[in-house]
Amino acid sequence: MTHSPLHWICAAICVGLWLALVGWTIVKVRRELAAVTARAAALGQTATDTVLIAYASQTGTAEELAWQSAQALSDAGTAARPVPLSELDDVALKSARKVLFIASTTGEGDAPDNGSGFLRRQMTHSAALPNLRFAVLALGDKSYDRYCAFGRQIDAWASDSGAKPLFPRIEVDNNDPAALTLWQQQLAEMAGTENLYAWVPAAYDRWQLVRKVHLNPGSPGGEAWHLVFQPVGHSPKWEAGDIAEFALPSDAVGERVTREYSLASVPADNGAEFCVRLMTAPDGSYGLGSGWLIRDLAQGDVVDMRIRPNRSFRPAPSAAPIILIGNGTGIAGLRAHLKVERKGQAWLLFGERTRAHDDFFGEELKAMQAAGILARMDQAWSRDEGDGRYVQHLISENARDIERWIDRGAYIFVCGSLEGMSKGVHAALETVLGEERLQGLTDAGRYRRDVY
Ligand SMILES: Cc1cc2nc3c(=O)[nH]c(=O)nc-3n(C[C@H](O)[C@H](O)[C@H](O)COP(=O)(O)OP(=O)(O)OC[C@H]3O[C@@H](n4cnc5c(N)ncnc54)[C@H](O)[C@@H]3O)c2cc1C
Ligand SMILES: Cc1cc2nc3c(=O)[nH]c(=O)nc-3n(C[C@H](O)[C@H](O)[C@H](O)COP(=O)(O)O)c2cc1C
Numbered sequence: 443m444t445h446s447p448l449h450w451i452c453a454a455i456c457v458g459l460w461l462a463l464v465g466w467t468i469v470k471v472r473r474e475l476a477a478v479t480a481r482a483a484a485l486g487q488t489a490t491d492t493v494l495i496a497y498a499s500q501t502g503t504a505e506e507l508a509w510q511s512a513q514a515l516s517d518a519g520t521a522a523r524p525v526p527l528s529e530l531d532d533v534a535l536k537s538a539r540k541v542l543f544i545a546s547t548t549g550e551g552d553a554p555d556n557g558s559g560f561l562r563r564q565m566t567h568s569a570a571l572p573n574l575r576f577a578v579l580a581l582g583d584k585s586y587d588r589y590c591a592f593g594r595q596i597d598a599w600a601s602d603s604g605a606k607p608l609f610p611r612i613e614v615d616n617n618d619p620a621a622l623t624l625w626q627q628q629l630a631e632m633a634g635t636e637n638l639y640a641w642v643p644a645a646y647d648r649w650q651l652v653r654k655v656h657l658n659p660g661s662p663g664g665e666a667w668h669l670v671f672q673p674v675g676h677s678p679k680w681e682a683g684d685i686a687e688f689a690l691p692s693d694a695v696g697e698r699v700t701r702e703y704s705l706a707s708v709p710a711d712n713g714a715e716f717c718v719r720l721m722t723a724p725d726g727s728y729g730l731g732s733g734w735l736i737r738d739l740a741q742g743d744v745v746d747m748r749i750r751p752n753r754s755f756r757p758a759p760s761a762a763p764i765i766l767i768g769n770g771t772g773i774a775g776l777r778a779h780l781k782v783e784r785k786g787q788a789w790l791l792f793g794e795r796t797r798a799h800d801d802f803f804g805e806e807l808k809a810m811q812a813a814g815i816l817a818r819m820d821q822a823w824s825r826d827e828g829d830g831r832y833v834q835h836l837i838s839e840n841a842r843d844i845e846r847w848i849d850r851g852a853y854i855f856v857c858g859s860l861e862g863m864s865k866g867v868h869a870a871l872e873t874v875l876g877e878e879r880l881q882g883l884t885d886a887g888r889y890r891r892d893v894y
Contacts, residue, residue, distance in 0.1 A: 490537055490538065490539050491521060491539065492521040492522065492523050492538070493512075493515060493520060493521065493522040493523070493538075493540045493541070493542060493632075494522075494523055494525055494530070494534065494538045494540070494541045494542070495508045495511050495512050495522055495523065495524045495525065495541075495542045495544060496508075496524075496525050496526070496527045496530045496541055496542070496543050496544070497524060497525075497526060497527060497543075497544045497545070497556075498526070498527040498543075498544075498545040498546065498553060498554045498556055498557025498560070498592065499544075499545075499546055499554050499556065499754065500546060500548040500554035500555060500754070500891070501546075501548075501685055501702070501750075501752055501755075501892065501894075502684075502685060502750050502751055502752035502753060502754070502755075503546060503581060503617065503750070504544045504545060504546045504554070504579075504581050505524070505526075505751075505753055505754065506750065506751060507544050507579065507581075507622075507625075508524040508544045509524050510641045511524075511542065511544065511625075511629060512524045513639065513641075514626070514629055514633075514638050514639045514640075514641065515629060515632070515633050515638075517638075517639045518630070518633035518634075518635045518637075518638050518639070519633065519635075520632070520633040522542075526556045526754075527543070527545070527556055527557040527559075527560040528556045528557070528558075528559045528560060528884075528885045528887075530560060530564075531563075531564075532564070532569070535564070535569060535571060535574065536569075536571070536573075536574075538574065539573065539574065539575060540574070540575050540576065540608065540632075541574060541575075541576045541600075541605075542576070542577050542578075542579070542608075543576060543577070543578045543579070543593070543596045543597075543600070544578075544579045544581070545557060545578065545579070545580055545581065545592050545593040545596055546580075546581035546582065546592070546593075547580070547581070547582045547586070547588065547589075547590055547591045547592040547593065548592075549860065550586070550587065550588060551586070551587070551588025551591035551592070552591075552592065553592045553595075554592070554754075555754065555884050555889065555890075555891055556754055556884075556885075556887070557592060558881070558884060559881060559884065559885040561592075561595070562881065564599075565595065565596070565599045568599065568602040568603040568604075569603040570603065570604060571600070571603040571604050571605040572604040572605075574600070574603075574604075574605035574606070575605065575606050575607070575608050576600045576605045576606070576607060576608065577607060577608040577609055577611070577612075577628065578593050578596055578597045578600070578611040578612070579593070579611075579612050579614065579625050580592070580593020580594060580596075580597070580611055580612070580613045580614065581593065581614045581617075582613065582614065582615065582616075583615060583616045584615045584616070585616075589613070589615075590613045590614075593611065593613065594611070597611045608628070608632060609628045609631075612624055612625050612628070617643070619643070622643075623640075626638060626640055626641070644748045644750070645748065646689050646746035646747060646748045647673060647674075647676050647678065647746070647747060647748055648673070648674035648675060648676070648744050648745075648746065649671035649672065649673055649674060649714065649744065649745055649746075649747045650671060650672050650673075650674050650742065650743070650744045650745075651669060651670070651671055651739050651740070651741055651742065651743050651744075651745065652670050652671065652672050652713065652741065652742075653668070653669070653670035653713075653741065654667060654668070654669055654670075654736075654739070654740075654741055655667065655668040657717065657800075657802050657803075658799050658800045658802070659799065660798070660799045661795060661796060661799040661800050662795050662796065662799075662825055663770070663794070663795045663800065664719050664720050664721065664722060665719070665720040665736065666717060666718065666719050666720075666770065666771060666800075666802065667717070667718050667720070667735075667736050668706075668715065668716070668717055668802075668803075669715065669716045669717075669718055669735060669736075669739075670707075670713045670714070670715050670716075671713060671714045671715075671716075671745070671747065672712070672713045672714075673714075674744055678709065678714070678749060679709060680705060680708070680709060680714075680749045680751070681708070681751070681756050681757065682705070682708055682756065682757050682775075682778035682779045682781065682782050683705075683752050683753075683754075683755035683756040683757065683775065683778065683779070683890075683892065684705050684749050684750060684751055684752050684755075684756070685702050685703070685704060685705065685749070685750045685752045685892075686702065686703050686704075686705055686714060686716070686747050686748070686749050686750075687700050687701075687702050687747065687748050687749075687750055688700060688701050688702075688703065688731065688735070688745060688746070688747045689745070689746040689747070690730060690731060690734055691734070699730060699731075701730070701731030701732075701735075702750075702894075703716045703718060703774070704716070704717075704771075704772075704774040704775035704778070704857060704892055705749070705774065705775070705778050706773070706774035706775070706777045706778055707777070707778060707781060708778055708781045708782060710781070711781060714747070714749070715774075715777075716735075716774060717771045717773055717774040717777075717802060718732055718735050718736060718771060719732060719770060719771045720732050720733065720736045720737070721733070752892065754887065754890055755775065755855070755857075755890050755891070755892045757779060757782050757784070758784075758786070758853035758855075758888075758890075759786075760783075760784045760785050760786065761784075761785045761786050762786045762851050762852060762853050763786040763787045763788070763789070763817075763847050763850055763851065763852040763853075764779060764784075764786060764787075764788050764789070764852060764853050764854075764855060765788075765789050765791070765844065765847055765852050765853070765854045765855070766779060766780070766788060766789065766790045766791070766792075766855050766857075767790075767791045767792075767833060767837070767854065767855065767856045767857075767867055768791075768792055768793075768833065768855075768856060768857040768858040768863070769792065769793045769794060769832070769833050769858040769859060769862065769863040770794055770802075770858050770859060770862075770863075771858065772856075772857035772858020772859065772863065772892075772893075773792060773802045773803060773857075773858075774857065775855070775857035775858075775892045776790065776792075776855060776857050777803060777806075779855060780807075780810055780815060780816060786852075787817035787818075788815065788816050788817055788818075789816075789817055789818040789819070789820075789847065789852075790807065790816055790818070790819045790820070791819075791820045791821075791822075791833055791836045791837065791840075792819070792820075792821050792822070792833060793821065793822040793823070793824065793831070793832050793833030793834075793836070793863070794821075794822075794823065794824070795823065795824055795825040795826075796823055796825050796826055797821070797823045797826055797829075798826075800823070801821075807819060820836045820840065821836075822835055822836050832863070832866060833863060833866075833867060834863070834866035834867050834869070834870040835870075837867060837870035837871060837874060838870050838873065838874065841873075841874040844871075844874050844875070845874060845875065848875060848879075848883070852888075853887075853888045853889075853890065854871070854883065854888065854889045854890065855890050855891075855892075856868075856889075856890070856891045856892070856893060857891070857892045857893065858893060859893065859894070860893040860894055863893070864891060864893040868880075871889075
């Protein structure tokens, strides 16, 4: 049997191509393995043995629980590491043996900002995770229609991906202590100990109301008040972005109702300051918390309050420029950031109803501009004749400058109402920067929101 040279050339090309394909596949698999190993090393010890505690948190509660859970497990001899859900990629998921998900739900059944990237990247398809064991602690509030929606979604996705539950999902309604105790018991069982360090919620501290100023007399909007409290017998520490939890006076059954407010000051200010809106129902009755703080409390009264770290709204690195965006009482969380000494420039975009009555902390902000603390300030007055703009309009009008600041590494902070403001601001930022870039900023922690 004879073959023409053409046949031999064709055969050689086929064999060459086949060898190239095999070689390329080997290199690819090796690279992937190397990536898994490198990532595992970066995760500390033998990453496979370390329990990952992946948290998604909007206002700090889930994040705090993740750190406490990690501490308790580590104390019991089980290596554990908290990690924001945004940082949990394919490689980490596939190299870990156990992942505990601690996830709150925000908005209307939505993922917190540091979970939205994971939802988009990982949860749109089931992953192959047959070697993974997992558990879910879902935080939520039964007063919302879509109770614990994001935690439930994670649970369903992990099961669909072939991961095996360590124990059934635990749902926590409004910080229910019984559910949190159950979580701690499960962790103890996992760590094989009966003496797991049992953390308890931080105790309330005593604070005295020392100043109370009506910020917007004559406003067409609800009353807003500046409240200043000083610590009684303790030396509190907190950072800009943190949240205060007030315990309202107990009712007849002794149940403790709480309300949360963004801190408008830093410890150097010598007091915990707030900007609180009086909520009024159509029948004229006041909101429980705001009515109590504004109508019932008098200067000199002492209350129970504790401060919760809210790491995902804390200050940006000092050298980075910051863009602060908000409306109404959202000025509180933004003002705290302006109190932090920093090298990067700050730009405030703020909206309220009228310049004449709602220019909250107006004199102080002007002084900050004069001192160079605030490089730029733009305001929108929705009820003023000739203006009629909301804060999101300021974003569209200054699109080029927003882009320039982001190009220079700026962080965006948004504080204030979820419905009335943050959705409009988000849409305006998406138009200016593009959906992908805004998601990238969210994942990188450069788009931070304290919205309620
Ligand atoms: C992280 C975070 C930070 C926050 N920061 C701030 C802040 O800096 N400043 C601020 O002002 N708020 C802030 N809030 C909101 C605050 O926690 C409270 O939700 C707000 O003050 C309203 O609480 P309330 O007890 O006064 O009203 P609630 O008693 O809870 O009532 C809520 C609403 O229902 C209405 N309502 C009550 N009873 C009735 C009824 N019978 N019929 C019809 N309607 C009724 C009330 O008028 C009100 O509009 C923040 C919230 C969160 C989660
Ligand atoms: C603006 C806002 C929206 C919320 N939306 C929901 C919701 O849709 N479903 C739910 O179960 N809980 C909802 N919650 C309750 C939170 O999930 C709950 O307070 C949780 O403990 C917050 O955890 P975090 O501090 O880690 O974000 C919402 C809370 C806030 C402040």
